[in-house]
Amino acid sequence: MGISREEKELLKKQNEEIKRQQQLIREQYNKMLIDEDNRRKQPKLAPDNVYISLQNINKVYDNYVQAVFDFNLDIQEHELIVFVGPSGCGKSTTLRMVAGLEEITTGDLYIDGVYCNEKTAKERDIAMVFQNYALYPHMTVYENLAFGLQTRKYSKEEIDERVKRAAEILQITEYLQRRPKELSGGQMQRVALGRAIVREAKVFLMDEPLSNLDAKLRVSMRSEIINLHKKINATTIYVTHDQTEAMTMASRIVVMKKGYVQQIGTPEEVYAHPANTFVATFIGAPAMNLVECDYNDGRLIFENGFEIALDKEHKAAHDEFYRQRIAETQKLIDEKDYEKPDMNVLLTLHREKFSLKKLIAKIFGKKQQPVKIKTPQDRLEELQALLDEYKKCLDGGHRVIFGIRPEDIYENTEIPSAVRRSQALSLNVSLAELLGSEYHIHMQLGGHEIIAKCKVTRHIPDNSDFGLVFDLNKLHLFDTIGTKAIL
Amino acid sequence: MRKLKRVNKRVLIQTVIITVIVLIAALLCIFPFYWMILTAVKNHDLINQGTVDLVTFDLTWESFKAVFGYNGGLIWRAYLNSFIIAIVQTLGTLFTSSLAAFAFAKIKFKGSKPIYGLFIATLMIPGQVTMLPLFMMFAKIGWTNSFLPLIVPSVMINTYGVFMLRSFIVSIPSGLLEASEVDGCGWFRKYFKIILPLIKPALITLGLFSFIGSWNNYMGHLIYLSDPKLTTIPLFIAGMKETHMTGAAWGRIMAASTLSIVPIAIIYLFCQKYFVQGIATTGMK
Numbered sequence: 001m002g003i004s005r006e007e008k009e010l011l012k013k014q015n016e017e018i019k020r021q022q023q024l025i026r027e028q029y030n031k032m033l034i035d036e037d038n039r040r041k042q043p044k045l046a047p048d049n050v051y052i053s054l055q056n057i058n059k060v061y062d063n064y065v066q067a068v069f070d071f072n073l074d075i076q077e078h079e080l081i082v083f084v085g086p087s088g089c090g091k092s093t094t095l096r097m098v099a100g101l102e103e104i105t106t107g108d109l110y111i112d113g114v115y116c117n118e119k120t121a122k123e124r125d126i127a128m129v130f131q132n133y134a135l136y137p138h139m140t141v142y143e144n145l146a147f148g149l150q151t152r153k154y155s156k157e158e159i160d161e162r163v164k165r166a167a168e169i170l171q172i173t174e175y176l177q178r179r180p181k182e183l184s185g186g187q188m189q190r191v192a193l194g195r196a197i198v199r200e201a202k203v204f205l206m207d208e209p210l211s212n213l214d215a216k217l218r219v220s221m222r223s224e225i226i227n228l229h230k231k232i233n234a235t236t237i238y239v240t241h242d243q244t245e246a247m248t249m250a251s252r253i254v255v256m257k258k259g260y261v262q263q264i265g266t267p268e269e270v271y272a273h274p275a276n277t278f279v280a281t282f283i284g285a286p287a288m289n290l291v292e293c294d295y296n297d298g299r300l301i302f303e304n305g306f307e308i309a310l311d312k313e314h315k316a317a318h319d320e321f322y323r324q325r326i327a328e329t330q331k332l333i334d335e336k337d338y339e340k341p342d343m344n345v346l347l348t349l350h351r352e353k354f355s356l357k358k359l360i361a362k363i364f365g366k367k368q369q370p371v372k373i374k375t376p377q378d379r380l381e382e383l384q385a386l387l388d389e390y391k392k393c394l395d396g397g398h399r400v401i402f403g404i405r406p407e408d409i410y411e412n413t414e415i416p417s418a419v420r421r422s423q424a425l426s427l428n429v430s431l432a433e434l435l436g437s438e439y440h441i442h443m444q445l446g447g448h449e450i451i452a453k454c455k456v457t458r459h460i461p462d463n464s465d466f467g468l469v470f471d472l473n474k475l476h477l478f479d480t481i482g483t484k485a486i487l
Numbered sequence: 488m489r490k491l492k493r494v495n496k497r498v499l500i501q502t503v504i505i506t507v508i509v510l511i512a513a514l515l516c517i518f519p520f521y522w523m524i525l526t527a528v529k530n531h532d533l534i535n536q537g538t539v540d541l542v543t544f545d546l547t548w549e550s551f552k553a554v555f556g557y558n559g560g561l562i563w564r565a566y567l568n569s570f571i572i573a574i575v576q577t578l579g580t581l582f583t584s585s586l587a588a589f590a591f592a593k594i595k596f597k598g599s600k601p602i603y604g605l606f607i608a609t610l611m612i613p614g615q616v617t618m619l620p621l622f623m624m625f626a627k628i629g630w631t632n633s634f635l636p637l638i639v640p641s642v643m644i645n646t647y648g649v650f651m652l653r654s655f656i657v658s659i660p661s662g663l664l665e666a667s668e669v670d671g672c673g674w675f676r677k678y679f680k681i682i683l684p685l686i687k688p689a690l691i692t693l694g695l696f697s698f699i700g701s702w703n704n705y706m707g708h709l710i711y712l713s714d715p716k717l718t719t720i721p722l723f724i725a726g727m728k729e730t731h732m733t734g735a736a737w738g739r740i741m742a743a744s745t746l747s748i749v750p751i752a753i754i755y756l757f758c759q760k761y762f763v764q765g766i767a768t769t770g771m772k
Contacts, residue, residue: 099669100668101665101668101669120668121665121668121669122668122669122671122672122673126669127669128665128666128669130662130665130666132660132662134660134662134663134665134666135666136663136666136667136681137685138684138685147667147670147680148669148670148671151670151671151672151676151680152671195666195670199670
């Protein structure tokens with residue numbers, strides 16, 4: 001049963017490496033703490049011309065899980081900002097940090113020129129609509145609406161006036177004396193909105209307010225919220241996982257994934273110029289078609305032999321993209337960025353000063369998972385490898401991801417004049433879904449499924465051949481290394 | 488048609504069996520009360536006959552008159568004292584228990600779990616163990632012969648109450664508290680405006696337990712209250728049994744016992760509808 005000598009050696013080496021890394025982490029961590037302390041001591045100057053400002057916001061939970069990474073956003077007054085992303089992407093957490101319901105681990109938050117990190121939810125003068133409505137079950141609708149005003153010591157007449165006005169806007173006047181349990185989902189939603197309206201707060205925060213409603217009601221409430229925003233014009237942050245809601249409501253969209261901001265832009269920007277493959281597939285339905293193919297000197301070559309010739313500007317953009325990447329990476333190497341501490345690892349250590357669980361684990365000799373940290377040497381090597389990759393991409397043929405939206409694929413015979421057509425391509429239809437006014441045609445291109453959206457002019461049977469062209473004005477190219485958009 | 492009848496028959500038999508079982512259980516519960524009340528209104532001679540007689544009805548109010556006349560109407564004093572102790576203790580317990588339960592259920596602070604564990608562990612210490620030390624302590628600070636030793640400890644700590652209310656408060660969605668925070672509530676406003684109204688059924692149940700516990704607390708009252716002015720209902724009933732030469736005066740004891748359950752029965756009737764009620768949390772989805 002004994003362990004062989006080699007294994008012992010190996011184990012010893014591993015332990016030494018872990019110890020070395022932990023020492024490294026500790027040093028860097030202490031340095032970070034001092035830096036953070038110094039930073040917090042400095043006088044806080046709110047940025048000009050910005051209503052809400054989130055600067056380098058990070059959130060780490062007590063269980064050392066980091067939910068939000070380096071969130072930066074400036075919001076103008078009267079904007080309706082939508083945070084969108086799949087569940088668990090940190091959008092609700094960010095919203096709750098703005099609300100004051102979650103503590104901000106590092107970073108600064110300003111609302112209306114005031115540093116708000118250390119203010120409670122009560123002091124921030126915000127109104128919030130919760131996903132589950134969170135109406136007080138023991139109060140009538142009227143009392144629910146009035147509660148926030150009563151706690152803020154408004155006069156009875158003022159409260160009455162505001163409640164009645166809000167009830168009128170939301171058409172819930174006849175339910176004012178009912179209790180929440182006597183209301184339907186849509187009515188409860190209105191009351192929840194009303195509770196925010198009566199406050200006339202600086203900022204409205206909405207956390208997936210429509211996700212508990214059925215599809216039809218959701219659409220009508222959506223337009224009601226848009227109208228409401230036009231009427232009240234309060235600065236609003238709206239969280240949703242539904243890209244349609246984001247597209248229809250937002251003045252600007254923040255797309256998030258796994259705690260990182262992917263792209264910030266107007267709906268048009270995000271739709272027409274997605275920053276990476278995630279945004280490209282997340283925004284728009286059906287999702288953008290992505291097909292991996294070869295790039296060689298201005299030509300895209302697909303696995304089935306189909307070719308697309310890019311024009312000069314596209315080629316120039318491609319070269320420019322890789323030149324920029326090379327310059328960026330070179331700059332990181334030159335500036336010795338790899339010697340800076342790895343903030344992500346350090347932040348998760350933020351609260352790891354003492355925990356009973358750890359103590360117990362130590363006493364009972366349970367194996368602890370060492371925190372993995374890359375040494376500066378590791379990171380330098382990584383950066384250099386990346387640089388080489390990019391250089392290769394600039395010089396010769398390499399893989400890229402070709403992207404085209406289903407609505408930018410046209411049937412060979414029905415091409416509007418504005419379209420700059422590619423060569424024609426004939427593919428086998430694996431499935432043609434009829435959606436009333438349009439077809440969603442599923443086909444295979446180079447081992448990837450692609451979907452084309454076409455007007456119904458005739459019956460399209462499964463397994464038939466379908467001739468199509470791509471609109472070259474609308475094509476997208478993505479880098480395979482970082483999945484960032486080239487075009 | 489035939490099949491239906493057979494099914495009906497089976498259901499009928501089941502119903503009959505269940506009804507009989509429930510009836511027996513109910514009779515077992517009612518019987519002591521029946522015996523008590525019957526004895527209270529029986530003729531003295533019949534009580535002391537030596538045999539148990541449950542069906543002869545030779546009724547008289549003699550026993551009740553004796554109870555009310557005992558020691559110049561001492562029973563009113565006993566009622567008053569019992570009420571004072573029970574009500575103060577109950578209200579105090581409800582307040583402190585719900586406050587502690589709220590903290591343990593909804594406020595995050597370091598070590599809340601271990602502290603709660605320790606707190607609950609005190610449930611395992613039998614009351615008899617602490618009886619003597621407590622008495623000595625209260626004797627030292629001169630609290631014997633007052634209501635304080637009966638009220639203060641149970642107001643200061645009611646482990647069972649905290650335990651019970653905490654489990655109720657935990658089930659109140661945190662979203663409600665967050666909403667109230669956004670609406671401008673601090674901790675105390677949250678407690679008074681949100682938590683307390685929502686746990687009303689639990690408070691009423693706990694209040695009743697506490698009231699009954701205090702009302703029937705013979706041992707505690709016997710230990711701490713020796714002044715006749717401070718007598719309470721349990722002590723009063725115990726006092727009834729001492730008569731000269733004639734043995735236990737069962738009629739009087741039973742009459743006093745009957746009178747002692749009257750307030751509890753009334754309270755119980757009023758609170759009954761709350762016992763089965765859960766926490767109303769609609770308004771959340």
